[in-house]
Amino acid sequence: MKDKVVIGTRGSKLALWQAEWVKSQIEERNPKLKVELKKIKTTGDKILDVPLAKVGGKGLFVKEIEESLLSGESDLAVHSMKDVPTVLPEGLYIGAVLVREDPRDAFITKDGKGNFKDLKKGANVGTSSLRRSCQLLAARPDLQITSLRGNLDTRLRKLDEGQFDAIILAAAGVRRLGFQDRITETLEVELSLPAIAQGAVGIECRRDDEFINSIIKPLNHDETSICVAAERAFLAKLEGGCQVPIAAHAVLRDGHLVMDGLVGSVSGDRILKSHAEGKPEDAANIGTALAEELLSQGADKILAEVYGENAGGGEPPVDGELSS
Numbered sequence: 021m022k023d024k025v026v027i028g029t030r031g032s033k034l035a036l037w038q039a040e041w042v043k044s045q046i047e048e049r050n051p052k053l054k055v056e057l058k059k060i061k062t063t064g065d066k067i068l069d070v071p072l073a074k075v076g077g078k079g080l081f082v083k084e085i086e087e088s089l090l091s092g093e094s095d096l097a098v099h100s101m102k103d104v105p106t107v108l109p110e111g112l113y114i115g116a117v118l119v120r121e122d123p124r125d126a127f128i129t130k131d132g133k134g135n136f137k138d139l140k141k142g143a144n145v146g147t148s149s150l151r152r153s154c155q156l157l158a159a160r161p162d163l164q165i166t167s168l169r170g171n172l173d174t175r176l177r178k179l180d181e182g183q184f185d186a187i188i189l190a191a192a193g194v195r196r197l198g199f200q201d202r203i204t205e206t207l208e209v210e211l212s213l214p215a216i217a218q219g220a221v222g223i224e225c226r227r228d229d230e231f232i233n234s235i236i237k238p239l240n241h242d243e244t245s246i247c248v249a250a251e252r253a254f255l256a257k258l259e260g261g262c263q264v265p266i267a268a269h270a271v272l273r274d275g276h277l278v279m280d281g282l283v284g285s286v287s288g289d290r291i292l293k294s295h296a297e298g299k300p301e302d303a304a305n306i307g308t309a310l311a312e313e314l315l316s317q318g319a320d321k322i323l324a325e326v327y328g329e330n331a332g333g334g335e336p337p338v339d340g341e342l343s344s
Contacts, residue, residue, distance in 0.1 A: 022231055024054045028085045028094030031059040032171055034193045035206050038221050039098040042118070045239055052188040052322035053235070058094050060085050079105045079220055080228070082224075086112060089224065095232050096225040100247055101217035106256040116240035117248050120193035123269060125152060125212045125220035128194075129186045130179055135205040141164065141184060145176065148185040150286055153211045154265035156188070157288030174198055188212070192219035213282045213293075216251040220244055246303045253307030254281050256321065264326050268307070277303055279312045283319040286326075292317045305316040 027040035027045065029160065036057070064110045079086070086305045088094040089112055101277070103119065108114070127136045139160065146168030147153055147277040153165040168175055168187055172194065179187045191206050223239065225232045233249045248271040265286065271278040277300045284291040296310040311319075 022095075023052070025232070026056050026058050026093070027236070028058050028060050028088045028097040030062055030081060030085070033197055036098070037044060037096070037196050038100070042098050042221075042223060042239065046235055047136075048342070049238060050235055057264065058088065060088055060094075060125060064077070066293055079103075089226060095229065096223055096236060099222050099224060101220040101222040101252075102215045104217070104222060104224070106252050111262040112224055114222045115225045116236040117245040118221040118223070118239060119241040120244040120247070121195060121219040122206065123214040124191050124209060124304070125207045125214065126189050126191040126194050126203045127207055128176070128179060128202050129204045131183070133206050136160075136186075136207060136211070141173070143185040146178065146185075146187040149188070149191075151215055151284075152188050152212060154284040154286060154288040154291065155267070155282075158291050159211060159287070172199065176202065190215075190218055191224045198332065209269050209280065210324050214269050214279060216255045216266070217248045217266050220248050222248070231269045244340060246300045247275065249309035250277060250279055250303040253304040254279070254311045255307075255326065257308045257311035257335055258283065258315070258323065265321060268310070270303070270307070274299060277306055279310055281307075281308055281314055283314050283322055290322065292319050292322070 027039050027043060029035050039057050042071045043057065046055050047053065062081045082097070082099055082105070085094070085097045085099070086109050087098055090109060095220070096115070104114070127129050141162050142164060144164045144166055145156065145330065146166050148167045148169055154162060157165065166184065168178065168184070172177070172189070174201070175187055175189065178184060186204070188207075195198060196202055223236050225236065225335070250270040251268040255266060258266060265284040267282040268279065270277055272278075276297050279296050280293065282291060282293050294310055296306050298306040
């Protein structure tokens with residue numbers, strides 16, 4: 021039996037908050053176990069001056085952490101699930117998915133007043149997420165969408181300096197870091213369908229590490245795990261990369277899994293949406309079927325316009341959101 025466990029994590033404030041929470045939960049259940057954090061700088065953390073949609077690449081925020089797992093330097097890794105590719109390296113898997121925070125997007129103004137529909141004509145909105153900009157432009161074609169990168173503090177500072185009329189962030193990250201009072205409006209999913217697995221945190225580990233599997237199993241939240249499985253199956257079928265706006269949101273309601281999905285053009289002039297329901301135990305099949313429905317509606321044409329005949333690559337929707 022091990023007496024020490026090492027958690028691999030990115031070094032951002034949000035990533036560390038998530039890793040510290042997992043650390044506290046493991047220690048609470050295993051008081052004799054020492055848990056340490058290992059900060060790892062990922063490729064995505066190093067690219068700060070280019071919109072991530074232009075960078076591409078698989079697993080920008082997890083690759084180096086997974087290498088640490090495979091080498092044995094880390095025993096488990098804590099990720100924002102929307103950063104995790106649908107295809108994992110051989111020998112690794114998501115051993116637990118934690119209870120989900122609010123998966124919706126947060127609309128934030130400098131003075132905390134107003135709401136999205138009341139933005140002045142031509143307002144400058146900050147986000148590097150193609151998913152967000154696509155849906156916002158569909159609702160308000162007059163808006164000016166400007167790339168916004170950096171950690172939460174940096175993004176809020178740029179807003180407060182007057183560089184933007186408003187910014188859009190993931191509500192989960194804002195809440196976890198204690199900035200919930202800055203949220204002017206939480207956007208309903210009908211306006212801005214969330215990113216795949218937004219608000220969910222996952223624990224990745226080596227599949228054959230029985231000890232680690234045993235200590236993280238109690239942290240798994242069944243409902244969140246089911247919904248995330250459906251959303252990731254949807255993404256896997258579409259083979260969506262970071263250059264196409266793709267969104268999905270699943271919930272359990274009255275014993276049924278209810279799911280909405282979206283594929284849109286970057287400009288927001290074309291958005292395809294569909295809905296599916298079924299039994300929770302069929303989560304992955306429901307996600308796949310929903311993706312197939314959108315493909316039949318013409319999502320394949322939108323994907324092909326971006327990727328050409330070899331559309332896809334199984335990459336996650338790393339659309340510049342940096343988990344926030």
